[in-house]
Structure formats: structure tokens, C-alpha cells
Amino acid sequence: MKNNTSKLTMTGLFAAMITVMTAYICHIPYGANGGYIHFGDALIYMAAVFLPRPYALTAAAIGGGMADLLTAPMWAPATIVIKMLITLPFTSKEGRILIPRNIAAPFVAAVISATGYYLAEGILFGSFIAPLASIAGSAVQSGGSAVIFLVLAAAMDKAHLKSKTQRMLHMCE
Numbered sequence: 001m002k003n004n005t006s007k008l009t010m011t012g013l014f015a016a017m018i019t020v021m022t023a024y025i026c027h028i029p030y031g032a033n034g035g036y037i038h039f040g041d042a043l044i045y046m047a048a049v050f051l052p053r054p055y056a057l058t059a060a061a062i063g064g065g066m067a068d069l070l071t072a073p074m075w076a077p078a079t080i081v082i083k084m085l086i087t088l089p090f091t092s093k094e095g096r097i098l099i100p101r102n103i104a105a106p107f108v109a110a111v112i113s114a115t116g117y118y119l120a121e122g123i124l125f126g127s128f129i130a131p132l133a134s135i136a137g138s139a140v141q142s143g144g145s146a147v148i149f150l151v152l153a154a155a156m157d158k159a160h161l162k163s164k165t166q167r168m169l170h171m172c173e
Contacts, residue, residue: 006168011055014047018063023070030137035075035121037137040067041113041145044083045106046152048090049097050165056087078120085112095163097153106149110142 022040029036040063047059064083068076089105089112117138121131156162 007055011059014059015062018043019066022067037141039145039148042148045149048087049092049102057084060084060087082113082116096157097162098157106146113142114138
């Protein structure tokens with residue numbers, strides 16, 4: 001029971017950090033479509049490597065969805081789905097963050113995100129030509145988030161933070 005409480009607490013903390021990072025920190029409006037560039041995806045990637053998949057999906061959906069509800073509500077339904085999907089390439093099963101799968105994952109997530117938002121924008125605005133202009137913003141957002149994730153992951157691996165967190169969660173069982 002206590003272990004579930006710890007996982008739920010971490011999920012809530014990640015959701016809150018994702019919301020704040022996405023909605024307010026380095027939030028750059030982009031284009032005429034109501035979208036914006038942010039680096040909150042870096043925290044979604046962190047949630048995906050620290051939390052078991054269902055919890056990471058939840059943190060991503062709540063954090064991304066809340067950020068859009070606060071800043072660009074028309075994007076919230078698409079964001080909830082897309083942010084959940086970008087957690088899927090990552091794994092939380094290893095004791096370290098920077099394993100080959102998690103090094104490649106941000107780049108797979110970038111393709112998922114760009115494709116998802118391209119389709120969402122095409123549906124929202126009734127044109128699949130105009131959204132092509134938004135791909136550059138998606139590349140900046142995903143690329144920046146990947147760099148932030150990889151730098152944070154290297155620092156956290158050096159401090160053995162993931163194994164310490166896992167030990168703490170097991171002690172709470």
C-alpha cells in the first residue's frame with residue numbers, strides 16, 4: 001500500500017512539474033494556431049524513466065493537459081493523447097537512465113509528437129497543408145527537450161539518483 005502511495009505521490013509531483021515547465025517556463029507562442037514551444041517534454045521523458053508505465057502515462061496526460069487548459073485549451077484533447085504516446089519509447093526497468101533505449105527514445109518521441117500535432121492541427125483547422133509550417137516549432141521543442149533530458153539524465157546517472165529512488169520506493173513497500 002505504501003509503495004502505491006509513493007508512486008502516486010511521484011506521479012503527482014511529475015504532473016505538477018510538467019504543467020509548470022510547459023505552461024510557464026520558457027513558454028514561447030509559435031505561429032497563428034495557438035500552439036507554443038516549450039521544454040516540458042523533458043520532464044515527461046524523466047517521468048517515463050522513473051515511473052512504471054501507467055504512472056508515467058498519467059503524469060504526462062495530466063501535466064500536458066493542464067498546461068494546455070491553462071494556456072491553449074483547444075489543444076488539450078490532442079495533447080493528452082500525444083503526451084501519453086511519447087512516454088512509450090522509454091523504459092523505467094533499468095537501474096540507470098542512460099541505457100541505449102532511453103538514449104534513442106527522445107528522438108522516437110519527437111517523431112510521435114510532430115506527427116500527432118500535425119494530424120491534430122490538420123483536423124482542428126481543416127487543412128493538412130498549413131500545419132507543415134509548424135514542423136519547425138515541433139523540431140525545436142522536441143530537440144530542446146531531448147538535449148535537456150540527456151543532460152539531466154547524465155547528471156542523475158552520475159549521482160546514481162535512479163537507483164537511490166528505486167531503493168527508497170522498495171523500502172516503502
